[in-house]
Amino acid sequence: MADAKLSGTRVSATSNTLTTPRLVSTVVSGAEIAIQCPSWCVIDHAESSNLYLEDVRHESDYADLNAKVIGKADNLQLFARLGQSLVSTQAHRMAPYLVLDGGDDAEELTLDGADEFADNLVAFAAQIRELTRAARGGTR
Numbered sequence: 001m002a003d004a005k006l007s008g009t010r011v012s013a014t015s016n017t018l019t020t021p022r023l024v025s026t027v028v029s030g031a032e033i034a035i036q037c038p039s040w041c042v043i044d045h046a047e048s049s050n051l052y053l054e055d056v057r058h059e060s061d062y063a064d065l066n067a068k069v070i071g072k073a074d075n076l077q078l079f080a081r082l083g084q085s086l087v088s089t090q091a092h093r094m095a096p097y098l099v100l101d102g103g104d105d106a107e108e109l110t111l112d113g114a115d116e117f118a119d120n121l122v123a124f125a126a127q128i129r130e131l132t133r134a135a136r137g138g139t140r
């Protein structure tokens with residue numbers, strides 16, 4: 001896991017960030033344009049100066065998955081955020097998608113894929129609880 005990505009300060013996403021889009025301005029190739037920005041986006045587009053339309057993107061706050069790892073100071077294992085590009089040669093990036101980043105590699109999931117991943121995390125958590133319960137002498 002790349003430690004450089006682990007040192008940034010991030011704010012966890014909250015459910016009240018998911019409301020209606022707003023019209024904001026940004027600069028592309030020196031010209032100010034108006035874009036629709038989803039309510040979950042935390043980019044300050046007014047402060048952004050983009051060379052191309054392809055550079056204009058929306059990003060959410062991060063959701064973090066932490067673990068206290070034996071012998072390591074950092075405990076961030078995985079983080080996720082929403083992303084969406086205004087224009088992209090990759091069609092899936094023009095709709096909101098989830099970026100899942102483990103530090104070395106980032107993967108992109110559709111929203112349906114993200115929901116499925118969330119379900120898998122819930123099942124994974126239950127399996128971890130079973131393992132720790134068994135290790136403490138409980139039954140599986």
Ligand SMILES: [Zn+2]
Binds near residue numbers: 038043
């Ligand atoms: Zn935005």
